[in-house]
Amino acid sequence: MSKVASLLSRLGDVAGLIATPLVPSEYVALVWPLAASRARKARVEAVHDEAPGVRTLTLRPGRGWRAHRAGQHVQVGLAIDGRVTTRTYSISSAPERSDGCITITVKAQPGGRLSRVLVEQITVGTFLTVGLPSGDFVLTQTSRPLFITAGSGITPIASMIRSAAARGQVPEITHVHYARTPADEIFGEELRTLQVDHPAYKFIVVHTAHGRRRFDELVPDWRVRETWACGPQGLLEDVERVFAAAGRSDALHVERFRPKLAPLPANTEGGRVRFATSGVEVRADGRTALLQVSEAAGLALRHGCRMGICHSCDTILTSGCVRDLRTGASIDEPGTRIQICVCAAAGDVELQENT
Amino acid sequence: MIQSIDIEAFGRELDTIQKDVKASLGDRDRQYIKRAITVQRSLAMGGRALIFASLPLMPAFPLFLGVIGAGTAALGVSKILENMEIGHNVIHGQWDWMQDPEIHSSTWEWDNVCPADQWKHSHNVVHHTWTNVLGRDRDVGYEILRVSEKQAWKPVHLAQPVYNAMLAMMFQWGVAMHDVDPREPHLMAGKLAGIGKKAGKQLMKDYVLWPLLAGPMFLPVVLANLVANGMRNLWTYAIIFCGHFPDGARVFTEDEVANETRGGWYLRQILGSCNITGGPLFHVMSGNLSHQIEHHLFPDMPSNRYPAVAPRVEAVCAKYGVPYNKGSFARQLGTTLRTIFRLALPSRRRAVAA
Numbered sequence A: 001m002s003k004v005a006s007l008l009s010r011l012g013d014v015a016g017l018i019a020t021p022l023v024p025s026e027y028v029a030l031v032w033p034l035a036a037s038r039a040r041k042a043r044v045e046a047v048h049d050e051a052p053g054v055r056t057l058t059l060r061p062g063r064g065w066r067a068h069r070a071g072q073h074v075q076v077g078l079a080i081d082g083r084v085t086t087r088t089y090s091i092s093s094a095p096e097r098s099d100g101c102i103t104i105t106v107k108a109q110p111g112g113r114l115s116r117v118l119v120e121q122i123t124v125g126t127f128l129t130v131g132l133p134s135g136d137f138v139l140t141q142t143s144r145p146l147f148i149t150a151g152s153g154i155t156p157i158a159s160m161i162r163s164a165a166a167r168g169q170v171p172e173i174t175h176v177h178y179a180r181t182p183a184d185e186i187f188g189e190e191l192r193t194l195q196v197d198h199p200a201y202k203f204i205v206v207h208t209a210h211g212r213r214r215f216d217e218l219v220p221d222w223r224v225r226e227t228w229a230c231g232p233q234g235l236l237e238d239v240e241r242v243f244a245a246a247g248r249s250d251a252l253h254v255e256r257f258r259p260k261l262a263p264l265p266a267n268t269e270g271g272r273v274r275f276a277t278s279g280v281e282v283r284a285d286g287r288t289a290l291l292q293v294s295e296a297a298g299l300a301l302r303h304g305c306r307m308g309i310c311h312s313c314d315t316i317l318t319s320g321c322v323r324d325l326r327t328g329a330s331i332d333e334p335g336t337r338i339q340i341c342v343c344a345a346a347g348d349v350e351l352q353e354n355t
Numbered sequence B: 001m002i003q004s005i006d007i008e009a010f011g012r013e014l015d016t017i018q019k020d021v022k023a024s025l026g027d028r029d030r031q032y033i034k035r036a037i038t039v040q041r042s043l044a045m046g047g048r049a050l051i052f053a054s055l056p057l058m059p060a061f062p063l064f065l066g067v068i069g070a071g072t073a074a075l076g077v078s079k080i081l082e083n084m085e086i087g088h089n090v091i092h093g094q095w096d097w098m099q100d101p102e103i104h105s106s107t108w109e110w111d112n113v114c115p116a117d118q119w120k121h122s123h124n125v126v127h128h129t130w131t132n133v134l135g136r137d138r139d140v141g142y143e144i145l146r147v148s149e150k151q152a153w154k155p156v157h158l159a160q161p162v163y164n165a166m167l168a169m170m171f172q173w174g175v176a177m178h179d180v181d182p183r184e185p186h187l188m189a190g191k192l193a194g195i196g197k198k199a200g201k202q203l204m205k206d207y208v209l210w211p212l213l214a215g216p217m218f219l220p221v222v223l224a225n226l227v228a229n230g231m232r233n234l235w236t237y238a239i240i241f242c243g244h245f246p247d248g249a250r251v252f253t254e255d256e257v258a259n260e261t262r263g264g265w266y267l268r269q270i271l272g273s274c275n276i277t278g279g280p281l282f283h284v285m286s287g288n289l290s291h292q293i294e295h296h297l298f299p300d301m302p303s304n305r306y307p308a309v310a311p312r313v314e315a316v317c318a319k320y321g322v323p324y325n326k327g328s329f330a331r332q333l334g335t336t337l338r339t340i341f342r343l344a345l346p347s348r349r350r351a352v353a354a
């Protein structure tokens, strides 16, 4: 940065103190939510139903957004019953889109907290919180990519294909997509049209309700193609196994579009507790507070009152389920800050502790 | 303490109240805090706008005074809301259940020279755990005032009516210095640096940047901001001093709280805290610290729930014969000030035995 520019930015910082301890944009956000710069917002501009239980949302991200790379995902949050629930969705639009909007395509998961609201209830004009695009499930410079997708796992791949088409540089793609029935197809019509306009793109749809076909028959040359796969856990495990057996694991990129959810254990008598930052893993019972568990394991985690009133011991629950010993309530939402002085393990737990 | 009550049964009844509220938190609570924040920020903007709008009216002096007075009052009220109903309560983690990164104790900073992280230690940890325990709770007289007969009299206390008045006017600085503990000399430099940094920004905002925008009319803006901050200081002082110092509030020795159970901790919170009666607006302006008892029982319960919880707590207290100290603002503040004046002098009676 030149001297002038750095001086200007210093002056800008000082001028920003006019709103301290906030930043000026937080006042602008009172009337224009997209101006928020501390927590990024996006406005729902349109909704479009793709298939039963699947909806595409067009979002206009506000200040501080940066363009995504095709295949990346973004965190999306919305308050439901007062609690902000955050999930990660692949961006399904191409970065080349010129109106500054992105799309995410959401499938309502049974029991899904956020997905069901996004698919069934969200209205145009709602503001969501959004993170920044991230992830390295992106296309490399390869001339013959193979895409394997199932269900809503097609979303990051759709972004890649749309992007290639928008740039007019479509490589020799083979794309195998699994959908239960024709009615369950997402983006089917659009991709078929695209196939006509760009003959290098080959779109193969398998309707699993009507039986499967051998993969070798579908894509005889899969062993020489670099491959991107996205879909439900079962599909990805199959693909990984097949590629490993063929010694082709290196050529496989996988995106798990749904995080592994911790199944709520029926018997909640403790479990394995992993403290991710320090890498310590111990067994804990269901009655001992995790703070005590950590101390017995030799960790010295930050805390204050040890009785659930001061929040000094708040620790991020990255996975698993804990029980609040005061109320008996279980907490299993990944990313929640839990008070480890009053929570015990209910099954296996991973925490990201502050030290 | 109070003998002969089943203290654990008493504690369980209070636990039930907390559990009920936790289970029922939802969108209405979220709307409450969001609206409080919007109102407060709008008041701050509106107040500052009025202060600026008054400047060209200077020649019509009474009109100028009216407009700048209204602006200053709006700014002062917004600072009170920001520190009390919003800041104090968010920093307590009352709204952490929303998992909203914008309204969370881990990141919240307030419009006060005291850095939030130091406040979390001096207030949330020390004061709320060791409420009214002599030698542990630094809120008992803030280490400089003698507010209980159990504190030994020293000649310096003769001057306490004077420095009490100074503390009231500069209360935010008292709050800022609260976590700087001479008994922890190794931490002092770091804490003072934190206060310096925070205070620098605060002073820059109210006494340099905003006044600069007024150009030659610098001075009226400085004065208006000074008055707004002063309003906030006096009001927060008054509310907070009514929390634990009015007649009837108990202090405890370390021996009394050794081996305290959860029920015993609850009991101490009640015996050591005082409520102020008043209308809904008064409660909001006090950050609901007018429900000091409920706040001390459930420090991380959203403050908008205290009014509904208070009668339940009072009923449990009545059932177990536990005194529940509530009184008008005049009564609570009056007896507090009387104590500060009285205890400036050595006590004639011997300290009341525990």
Ligand code: FES
Residues within 6 Å of the ligand: A303, A304, A305, A306, A307, A308, A309, A310, A311, A312, A313, A314, A339, A340, A341, A342
């Ligand atoms: S240590 Fe105070 S809440 Fe856990």
